[in-house]
Amino acid sequence: xxxxxxxxxxxxxxxxxxxxxxxxxxxxxxxxxxxxxxxxxxxxxxxxxxxxxxxxxxxxxxxxxxxxxxxxxxxxxxxxxxxxxxxxxxxxxxxxxxxxxxxxxxxxxxxxxxxxxxxxxxxxxxxxxxxxxxxxxxxxxxxxxxxxxxxxxxxxxxxxxxxxxxxxxxxxxxxxxxxxxxxxxxxxxxxxxxxxxxxxxxxxxxxxxxxxxxxxxxxxxxxxxxxxxxxxxxxxxxxxxxxxxxxxxxxxxxxxxxxxxxxxxxxxxxxxxxxxxxxxxxxxxxxxxxxxxxxxxxxxxxxxxxxxxxxxxxxxxxxxxxxxxxxxxxxxxxxxxxxxxxxxxxxxxxxxxxxxxxxxxxxxxxxxxxxxxxxxxxxxxxxxxxxxxxxxxxxxxxxxxxxxxxxxxxxxxxxxxxxxxx
Numbered sequence: 006x007x008x009x010x011x012x013x014x015x016x017x018x019x020x021x022x023x024x025x026x027x028x029x030x031x032x033x034x035x036x037x038x039x040x041x042x043x044x045x046x047x048x049x050x051x052x053x054x055x056x057x058x059x060x061x062x063x064x065x066x067x068x069x070x071x072x073x074x075x076x077x078x079x080x081x082x083x084x085x086x087x088x089x090x091x092x093x094x095x096x097x098x099x100x101x102x103x104x105x106x107x108x109x110x111x112x113x114x115x116x117x118x119x120x121x122x123x124x125x126x127x128x129x130x131x132x133x134x135x136x137x138x139x140x141x142x143x144x145x146x147x148x149x150x151x152x153x154x155x156x157x158x159x160x161x162x163x164x165x166x167x168x169x170x171x172x173x174x175x176x177x178x179x180x181x182x183x184x185x186x187x188x189x190x191x192x193x194x195x196x197x198x199x200x201x202x203x204x205x206x207x208x209x210x211x212x213x214x215x216x217x218x219x220x221x222x223x224x225x226x227x228x229x230x231x232x233x234x235x236x237x238x239x240x241x242x243x244x245x246x247x248x249x250x251x252x253x254x255x256x257x258x259x260x261x262x263x264x265x266x267x268x269x270x271x272x273x274x275x276x277x278x279x280x281x282x283x284x285x286x287x288x289x290x291x292x293x294x295x296x297x298x299x300x301x302x303x304x305x306x307x308x309x310x311x312x313x314x315x316x317x318x319x320x321x322x323x324x325x326x327x328x329x330x331x332x333x334x335x336x337x338x339x340x341x342x343x344x345x346x347x348x349x350x351x352x353x354x355x356x357x358x359x360x361x362x363x364x365x366x367x368x369x370x371x372x373x374x375x376x377x378x379x380x381x382x383x384x385x386x387x388x389x390x391x392x393x394x395x396x397x398x399x400x401x402x403x404x405x406x407x408x409x410x411x412x413x414x415x416x417x418x419x420x421x422x423x424x425x426x427x
Contacts, residue, residue, distance in 0.1 A: 028083060028108065028116050031101040033094045034074065036067050036339055045091040045100065046071050050082045055106065063100075070306070070337040080105050083113035086120050163190035170195045215304050222366045226282070227405040230361050233417045235424050237377050237395045243427050251319060260397075261297070261351050262322040264374055267423035268349060269293035269314035275416040279346050281367040282407040288367075296345030296365060297325060299332040306332050307365060309345040349374060359398045369407040370416075373400040397424075 033043060044066035050056050061073045062082065080103050087100040094100060099120035102113045161178045163171070167190045171178050174195070181198050183190035240263050247258050272279040272293040280289045293314045296307035308328035310321055331337050347369075350362040353376040362373040375398040384392040399420070403413045 028110075028113055029103050030099045030116070030120055031062075031103050033087070033096050033098050033100050034065070035096045036065060036072050040067055040096060042093050042095050043067050044094060045087045045089055047089050048082075048085055052082055052085055053110070055079075055081050066335075067339075070332070070339075070342070071335040072338060081108065081110070083108075083110045084117040086117045161190070162188065163195075164192060166192045167195045176200075212304055218366065219363050222364050226364050226366060228361075228364060228402050229405050229410060229413070230400055230402055231410070231413050231417055232359065232398060232400040233421050234380075235397045235399060235421050237397045237424060240424055240427055241395060247318065256319055256322060258318055258322050260353065260377070261349070261374070262318050262325065263424065263427065264349060264351065264372075265295050265297065265310060265313050265321050265325065266316075266318055267420050267427075268295055268347060268372060270423050271416055271419040272347060273314055274419040275412065277412050278370055278403075278408055278416040280369045280407050281346070282369060282404055283367055287369075287407045290346040292346070294344060294346045296342075296348040296368075297328070298348060298350040298362075299329045301333050301335070303335070306337065306342055307345060307348055308332050308337055308342050348372070353377065353397070359400065361400050362402050364402055364404055369404045370413070371402045372420075373402065375399070 036043065046064035046066045048063045049061045050063075056062060056076045056079065058076055058078050060076045062076050063074050064071050065074055082101060083104040084102040085100075086102065087094050087098075091100075099117075102116050102120070104110055104113065162183065163178055163181075164185070167181075168178070170176075170192060171181070176195055176198050178190060178195075180200075181190050181194050182188075184194055185191040237260070240260065244258050244260070244263065251257065276289060276291075279293055280287050292312045295310045295313045297310065298305055298307050308331070310316070310324050310328070313321055316324075328337070328341060331341070345365070345368065348362075348365040348371040350371060351374040352360060353374055356376050358375045358378055360373050360375065362371045364371050377395045377397040379393050380396040381391050382394050382396075383390065386392075399417070401413055401417050403410075408416075
């Protein structure tokens with residue numbers, strides 16, 4: 006045996022003995038600069054299971070989305086401290102005990118117990134919280150009894166008429182408590198079923214964050230509003246031509262795709278509107294990273310189409326659709342919804358003709374887009390003296406600290422020009 010081989014063996018033995026019992030605590034990471042607490046959606050590894058660098062260890066629920074947390078190096082999940090479904094876990098608190106291959110795991114339980122006892126001092130700081138937030142933690146408990154009665158995957162026993170009524174009314178039988186023989190669901194059970202309030206499905210963290218930021222924006226940012234009517238006939242015709250050419254690829258452009266592109270081009274013409282108020286300075290951005298407001302079951306979120314001005318309509322459409330799906334599934338990563346420079350909120354699909362939106366700080370502007378309505382306008386060319394055109398109303402909300410009224414008007418004029426003459 007060579008001396009170098011012997012040295013390596015001795016080094017490994019020494020290294021192994023040094024890291025024996027070298028258990029480490031895994032703490033709740035901050036998935037964004039503003040995150041102070043989060044929830045454990047699900048662990049993807051079991052206690053005692055080994056993992057490799059890049060493996061997903063768990064899913065963390067933030068105030069915006071559910072995010073995968075990957076392992077940075079190989080190891081073993083020795084003990085889980087914060088179980089699946091844990092809520093309001095403070096950033097920096099221990100959520101698990103990790104080890105390396107070959108480590109003695111006998112001390113993991115004791116380390117986890119000590120870690121579980123550590124958080125109480127922090128709770129002493131919030132004795133006033135039970136006045137309002139604490140009661141909100143109790144309502145979810147009524148929903149838990151329904152699960153033991155009908156565990157997931159168990160066969161559901163219901164009468165044929167009960168099944169028929171449930172199917173017609175869209176009632177999930179798994180949520181209905183049966184009062185018939187042996188817990189069988191009968192007609193009366195389905196007819197008396199009352200769905201749980203929709204509010205219980207919303208993430209308290211997300212709603213709390215949205216409320217705080219919108220209130221802060223409305224109070225601290227001096228909003229003003231500018232509205233313009235835009236003729237969309239040329240966009241409609243161009244969209245029809247493009248969609249025919251994209252039919253073979255299974256792609257389809259929406260009006261919002263044209264709006265995103267027009268916003269980005271207008272920001273190139275009036276770059277002062279592509280800015281943010283940062284307290285003492287105004288930051289002007291070179292690229293148009295467009296935030297698009299998306300409604301999700303847990304609240305509003307604004308995924309970003311990066312550098313939209315440099316992308317074609319088909320690319321913008323594909324990215325916007327993919328981001329919207331990830332947003333509704335709660336799978337957005339922080340970089341996909343943080344850092345936009347301008348926001349679009351479009352309620353046209355709900356047949357809302359006109360509305361105003363609250364600025365998404367620290368951005369300077371947000372554009373509220375309404376539906377397109379057939380409208381009669383004067384026309385010298387038409388023998389009747391009028392014609393019907395498709396008009397879309399768009400309202401720009403601006404922060405007067407960084408974007409003056411005349412500047413906002415210039416931007417709206419540029420935006421209108423790109424849609425009326427695409």
